Amino acid sequence: MNYISVADTAKRWEMSERTVRNYCAQNKIPGAFLTGKTWNIPENAEKPGRLNARATAPKTLLNILKVEQAAKTSGGIYHKLQIELTYNSNHIEGSRLTHDQTRYIFETNTIGATDGTMNVDDIVETANHFKCIDMIITQAKYALTEKFIKELHRTLKSGTSDARLDWFAVGDYKRMPNEVGGKETTQPERVADELKKLLAEYNAVKEKTLEEIIDFHVRFESIHPFQDGNGRVGRLIMFKECLRNGIVPFIIDDDMKLFYYRGLHEWSGEKGYLTDTCLAAQDKFKKYLDYFRIGY
Numbered sequence: 001m002n003y004i005s006v007a008d009t010a011k012r013w014e015m016s017e018r019t020v021r022n023y024c025a026q027n028k029i030p031g032a033f034l035t036g037k038t039w040n041i042p043e044n045a046e047k048p049g050r051l052n053a054r055a056t057a058p059k060t061l062l063n064i065l066k067v068e069q070a071a072k073t074s075g076g077i078y079h080k081l082q083i084e085l086t087y088n089s090n091h092i093e094g095s096r097l098t099h100d101q102t103r104y105i106f107e108t109n110t111i112g113a114t115d116g117t118m119n120v121d122d123i124v125e126t127a128n129h130f131k132c133i134d135m136i137i138t139q140a141k142y143a144l145t146e147k148f149i150k151e152l153h154r155t156l157k158s159g160t161s162d163a164r165l166d167w168f169a170v171g172d173y174k175r176m177p178n179e180v181g182g183k184e185t186t187q188p189e190r191v192a193d194e195l196k197k198l199l200a201e202y203n204a205v206k207e208k209t210l211e212e213i214i215d216f217h218v219r220f221e222s223i224h225p226f227q228d229g230n231g232r233v234g235r236l237i238m239f240k241e242c243l244r245n246g247i248v249p250f251i252i253d254d255d256m257k258l259f260y261y262r263g264l265h266e267w268s269g270e271k272g273y274l275t276d277t278c279l280a281a282q283d284k285f286k287k288y289l290d291y292f293r294i295g296y
Contacts, residue, residue: 001031001145003040013047023048027070031139033151042142061294062243065137074107077292078137082106084251084288085239086129089232091254095122102126121160128156129232136240143203144237146195152233153226162228174227181261185224194223208245211271213238214278218267248289248296250281 006024010017024032024039031042061077068078087102096119097105104112105126111118132155139148154171162168167175173191177184186194202208202216217238224230235252242249252260256277263274289296 002043004043006039009041031142088254089235092257097122124159131155140243156229168227173225191225213241248282250285
């Protein structure tokens with residue numbers, strides 16, 4: 001995916017740069033994202049309709065998420081997704097924030113009173129994870145790229161204590177070998193080539209099935225391209241790809257962690273363990289959709 005500037009977009013669409021920036025800020029240009037103070041706009045983005053054009057009622061989960069995201073709707077499926085995915089994905093990786101603390105940070109942008117100590121990285125990564133979810137919603141319909149995956153990692157880890165380490169590459173591939181679950185992963189010097197190969201094979205498939213999305217996740221985790229944050233980035237990608245392919249997405253709950261890890265470990269010999277875990281998680285997400293009366 002190639003990106004162009006606000007100025008180039010304004011010329012192409014014959015409108016002011018200010019209008020283009022407003023479109024970006026209002027999430028009217030799918031896939032547009034900020035790097036610092038600069039908007040990056042997909043080269044193939046279509047010009048939004050008139051601001052006062054009559055909106056079509058959203059029908060799909062993705063459409064509803066985009067509408068609620070733009071409107072900052074409280075109490076809907078977007079709100080539910082932000083809290084549940086962030087809490088569970090962070091807890092799988094060792095966060096000690098409670099569900100209520102996660103919800104409070106999202107709803108009030110404050111920490112709230114607590115009787116115990118809180119890890120600053122847990123707070124920062126929680127706030128960052130909310131931003132990552134916004135990214136996967138706004139760019140759900142675009143094919144996966146290295147640039148997007150790196151941007152997810154940069155967003156997740158920015159401002160953490162890891163970001164202050166000279167050897168920790170925020171938003172870039174690992175510089176030191178690492179393991180996952182006691183298993184060796186791809187060596188740093190081979191990560192770029194292996195991930196390019198994985199993306200090429202995956203993107204060559206026009207319509208992905210749930211099994212193909214899970215398989216990508218397993219291979220991504222076996223490469224383990226980043227020094228830390230691979231699990232959370234990988235689970236965000238799975239959710240995005242389900243949205244993109246019209247598949248009911250799912251959240252791996254913290255209490256499913258052992259089944260999830262076993263499924264990752266056994267995938268090459270037995271796909272049933274991880275598939276069943278994801279299907280169970282999908283069934284739970286369907287209950288959310290039923291509650292909010294969203295079809296699937």
